[in-house]
Amino acid sequence: MSILATILESKRKEVAERKSRISIHALEKTGFFARNCHSLSMSLTQPASTGIIAEFKRKSPSKGVINDRLTVKEVTQAYASAGAACLSVLTDTPFFGGTDQDFEEARRANPHTPMLRKDFMVDEYQIVEAKAMGADVILLIAAALSPQEIKKLGSLARSLGMETLLEVHDEEELSRSLGDYISVVGVNNRNLKNFAEQNVEASKRLAEKIPATCIKVSESCISGPSIIQELRGYGYKGFLIGESFMKTDAPGKALLDFLNQD
Numbered sequence: 001m002s003i004l005a006t007i008l009e010s011k012r013k014e015v016a017e018r019k020s021r022i023s024i025h026a027l028e029k030t031g032f033f034a035r036n037c038h039s040l041s042m043s044l045t046q047p048a049s050t051g052i053i054a055e056f057k058r059k060s061p062s063k064g065v066i067n068d069r070l071t072v073k074e075v076t077q078a079y080a081s082a083g084a085a086c087l088s089v090l091t092d093t094p095f096f097g098g099t100d101q102d103f104e105e106a107r108r109a110n111p112h113t114p115m116l117r118k119d120f121m122v123d124e125y126q127i128v129e130a131k132a133m134g135a136d137v138i139l140l141i142a143a144a145l146s147p148q149e150i151k152k153l154g155s156l157a158r159s160l161g162m163e164t165l166l167e168v169h170d171e172e173e174l175s176r177s178l179g180d181y182i183s184v185v186g187v188n189n190r191n192l193k194n195f196a197e198q199n200v201e202a203s204k205r206l207a208e209k210i211p212a213t214c215i216k217v218s219e220s221c222i223s224g225p226s227i228i229q230e231l232r233g234y235g236y237k238g239f240l241i242g243e244s245f246m247k248t249d250a251p252g253k254a255l256l257d258f259l260n261q262d
């Protein structure tokens with residue numbers, strides 16, 4: 001079984017258990033549910049935007065423990081001060097070591113910065129949860145969902161005022177997953193089935209296939225500022241980066257250094 005299939009199997013069980021504990025009605029009454037969302041699209045297209053979606057990531061299936069020494073508050077505040085256009089916070093616990101509390105802490109510490117709830121969305125319940133924890137953006141992974149599921153989850157996100165980052169790895173996933181509920185398309189350079197690629201060739205390959213109406217984001221395996229310059233030439237406006245920053249003792253400073261070399 002691929003790692004993605006393993007994660008999805010575990011996620012479905014987790015969501016069923018969560019649903020039995022807290023109702024959607026209760027989620028809709030929580031503090032952040034009623035807040036107005038920030039726009040990722042606007043943040044990425046502002047002339048002075050750094051385009052960096054900086055991720056808080058303790059561990060991953062491909063790399064094991066990356067950094068479990070720092071708090072989500074210190075890292076995300078440092079990212080925001082360094083100029084991140086958006087913060088990505090993982091909420092998956094078994095595979096990435098993240099929690100919903102991480103997300104909520106980051107939200108409280110960074111009220112003005114767009115935030116992506118990074119998880120494996122398989123059910124409408126998680127979209128409502130995302131809104132309740134203060135998310136502005138959700139991730140939908142084409143390799144994990146049917147076109148009908150993407151439409152249902154993306155439309156719900158939009159109806160709650162959130163944006164969807166649609167993640168694709170190839171042309172087939174892209175062409176079957178687009179719809180007017182998708183404004184931002186992310187090309188994941190990491191092949192989630194076998195972790196084979198560790199470069200940004202997928203982003204280059206797919207750049208011209210992404211409709212001009214969608215904002216392009218390159219995800220994963222971005223190791224230096226020269227790669228960003230190159231990807232900007234392919235029309236990319238957003239760059240989702242976790243490990244390059246998180247593997248250092250000061251991820252915010254790593255982002256700053258990254259931008260100063262740009």
Ligand SMILES: O=C(O)c1ccccc1NCC(=O)[C@H](O)[C@H](O)COP(=O)(O)O
Pocket residue numbers: 003004055057060061062063188192219220221222240241242243244
């Ligand atoms: O990072 C992994 O090993 C991974 C494994 C299976 C599914 C998803 C995975 N990563 C999720 C991501 O999208 C990345 O955390 C994100 O794009 C940042 O990537 P990086 O800069 O390479 O840490």
